[in-house]
Amino acid sequence: MRKDLFNFGPALGYFFRKPDPTRHTNFNLRTMHFINKLSMAMFLVGFIVLLYRWFLR
Template identity: 40%
Template sequence: MSKLMEYLRLAPVFGYFVRVFKKDKDGKYPTSTNLRMMHGINKISIIMFSICVLVLIYRFFFRD
């Protein structure tokens, strides 16, 4: 059971979201052009996904 709970932890996922939207001032993570582009695309997809979830929630509650 503890192994299953370890797989279902969401803390690393939210940690990634915070890291994507923050600048790395300490130089802790490697940087390259490809990596910056990947993080930029991830930012766009996270924002689009969040907007779509909000629209679905709105439609679920306020649809006739």
Template identity: 45%
Template sequence: MSDNNKVKGFFNMGEFGNYFVRVFQKSDPNQKSNYNLRMMHGINKISIVVFLLAIIFWIVKRFI
């Protein structure tokens, strides 16, 4: 196994992890979108950011 594949395998997050990356990317301009879908993705973005901030705060508070 080459070094590149080892690194790629280490950072492989699977389908669930890829959602967190995909939700912050711009959608396909050819795909039809509506207001409800945009709001849902916006709320998901806010939720992910707040969750990550809470985890970071908890780790800092726990170890410092």
């Protein structure tokens, strides 16, 4: 089994990294990143709800 299979560091870093001042940004890019973060957060909440229903009921 590969050790890096469950490496969630890059995914968590996506949520908590600081903006890079050297990188150009615009409205479309900021919107895309916001939608990506929102969709990942909604997925995690849904997954936690499913785990709760499966194991605690």
